[in-house]
Amino acid sequence: MTRFLARSFAAAFLLLACTGTFLLSQEKLPSFVIAGAQLADGTGAPLRAASVRVAGGKIVQIGEFAAAQGERVIDGKGLVLAPGFIDMHNHSAEGIAEDPLAESQIAQGITTVILGPDGDSPWPVGAWLEARRKNPAALNLATLVGHEPVRRAVMGQDYKRAATPEEIAKMAALVEQGMREGAIGFSSGLEYEVGSYSSTDEVVALAQAAARHGGFYETHIRDEADKAFDALREEIAIAERAHIPVEHSHIKLGTVAVWGKAPGYIRVIEEARQRGVDFLADCYPYDAWHSTIKVLVPDKQYENPQSVEKALADVGGASHVTITGFPPNPAYENRTIAELAGARGISPVAMFIRIIREGDAANSDAAVIGQSMIESDLHAFYQQPWVMVASDGGIGMHHPRGAGTFPRVLGLFVREKHWLTLPEAVRKMTALPAQRLGWKDRGVLREGAAADLVLFNPGTVIDRATFAKPFELPAGIEKVFVAGELVWDAGKPTDARPGRVLPN
Numbered sequence: 001m002t003r004f005l006a007r008s009f010a011a012a013f014l015l016l017a018c019t020g021t022f023l024l025s026q027e028k029l030p031s032f033v034i035a036g037a038q039l040a041d042g043t044g045a046p047l048r049a050a051s052v053r054v055a056g057g058k059i060v061q062i063g064e065f066a067a068a069q070g071e072r073v074i075d076g077k078g079l080v081l082a083p084g085f086i087d088m089h090n091h092s093a094e095g096i097a098e099d100p101l102a103e104s105q106i107a108q109g110i111t112t113v114i115l116g117p118d119g120d121s122p123w124p125v126g127a128w129l130e131a132r133r134k135n136p137a138a139l140n141l142a143t144l145v146g147h148e149p150v151r152r153a154v155m156g157q158d159y160k161r162a163a164t165p166e167e168i169a170k171m172a173a174l175v176e177q178g179m180r181e182g183a184i185g186f187s188s189g190l191e192y193e194v195g196s197y198s199s200t201d202e203v204v205a206l207a208q209a210a211a212r213h214g215g216f217y218e219t220h221i222r223d224e225a226d227k228a229f230d231a232l233r234e235e236i237a238i239a240e241r242a243h244i245p246v247e248h249s250h251i252k253l254g255t256v257a258v259w260g261k262a263p264g265y266i267r268v269i270e271e272a273r274q275r276g277v278d279f280l281a282d283c284y285p286y287d288a289w290h291s292t293i294k295v296l297v298p299d300k301q302y303e304n305p306q307s308v309e310k311a312l313a314d315v316g317g318a319s320h321v322t323i324t325g326f327p328p329n330p331a332y333e334n335r336t337i338a339e340l341a342g343a344r345g346i347s348p349v350a351m352f353i354r355i356i357r358e359g360d361a362a363n364s365d366a367a368v369i370g371q372s373m374i375e376s377d378l379h380a381f382y383q384q385p386w387v388m389v390a391s392d393g394g395i396g397m398h399h400p401r402g403a404g405t406f407p408r409v410l411g412l413f414v415r416e417k418h419w420l421t422l423p424e425a426v427r428k429m430t431a432l433p434a435q436r437l438g439w440k441d442r443g444v445l446r447e448g449a450a451a452d453l454v455l456f457n458p459g460t461v462i463d464r465a466t467f468a469k470p471f472e473l474p475a476g477i478e479k480v481f482v483a484g485e486l487v488w489d490a491g492k493p494t495d496a497r498p499g500r501v502l503p504n
């Protein structure tokens with residue numbers, strides 16, 4: 001988390017040398033009309049033809065009307081106009097400081113990113129948000145307060161154990177501090193190194209701290225593999241005990257043992273929802289995940305050949321695991337563990353252990369892609385009205401979801417596979433995340449709502465990022481507006497940076 005601190009201070013110093021020229025007054029921008037488009041208004045209602053007038057950063061009129069004399073008109077013929085997409089799980093907290101235009105994000109139609117997921121947030125929250133206000137991005141952002149920085153702040157390097165009640169109380173106070181400083185909820189990554197040592201009671205106490213300030217609980221649960229059902233039940237128990245709305249991150253069933261069990265998983269969630277648990281989930285549209293090599297081995301016996309052998313078998317074999325980033329030995333990058341082992345004449349298990357040892361020596365775990373989900377589970381999750389689209393991506397992500405998620409759903413799942421209607425897919429990108437956030441004026445096309453808008457071509461919209469070329473920008477996203485300002489036009493950013501820190 002020190003990296004966030006360092007960047008925050010660097011940004012603050014830079015700004016002392018600049019003037020706040022980025023903060024254009026929205027009120028002074030002239031009104032304009034988007035005419036001729038079909039509206040997907042975010043609610044899931046059928047497409048309808050209407051004109052939309054924008055002024056002062058807001059939608060001021062929707063209906064059948066003509067532009068005033070001299071008023072700018074944007075031709076939406078053949079296009080769909082939707083609320084800007086809200087990405088509930090985005091890892092651009094570091095990238096946005098260096099790349100505030102966020103080209104790979106606005107190119108997908110994303111107008112708001114929720115940062116700090118998986119327990120990994122900027123810290124301290126207030127200083128970081130202040131730096132973002134002074135150096136705005138092209139899109140809006142909000143952040144969660146993460147479990148990892150507060151756990152590290154209280155326990156230091158001695159985090160590989162359950163926390164004491166005193167430590168939990170200190171962490172809860174820090175979560176409250178983060179919420180007061182502008183965070184919108186609490187996130188955990190219970191499968192990751194720091195968070196995985198926490199007890200359920202600890203997480204309940206921290207979720208309660210967020211709930212006291214109106215926050216929600218976003219979680220990467222303890223296990224998305226063989227023990228995915230146990231981890232789901234723990235998550236539901238945390239939500240019930242803390243009386244907090246819960247957002248289940250990147251819902252998936254990631255090992256051979258649980259493949260095909262989505263219907264049972266959904267049943268557990270439906271039962272909780274019927275008991276009154278406010279449970280929503282998000283799902284990225286890929287059958288492969290991106291994480292660190294260590295998440296493959298849930299018992300943490302990274303150098304035990306039996307544990308490693310099971311880990312590789314669980315995801316369908318060493319050919320299903322690709323190293324994407326490994327600074328200690330870049331020669332491993334973009335190769336599967338099967339390929340690396342074959343080239344060296346050693347077993348995949350021995351290769352895995354070699355990568356672990358080299359990583360530990362350099363204090364740097366390999367980043368990997370694991371191709372370990374199946375399409376029928378993905379399809380079942382996408383059918384649920386409480387499952388939204390989120391990328392788990394972000395600026396610079398070495399997984400195609402970082403640059404492809406939203407256009408992929410619109411092109412592949414809507415147009416090609418007919419998994420979803422277009423209005424329902426748009427709802428999963430707009431009103432449903434806004435519901436989780438409690439935001440009434442975003443995620444919907446309505447008079448008085450924020451003019452965060454995306455104009456796309458439903459016949460051509462598609463992702464182009466692949467595992468080999470993860471940064472390829474999508475096609476078919478024609479124009480993107482944030483607070484009524486055009487940020488993406490005809491295939492490139494406009495350089496405008498009207499993004500705000502939300503919800504304020």
Ligand SMILES: [Zn+2]
Nearest residue numbers: 118220249250
């Ligand atoms: Zn995660």
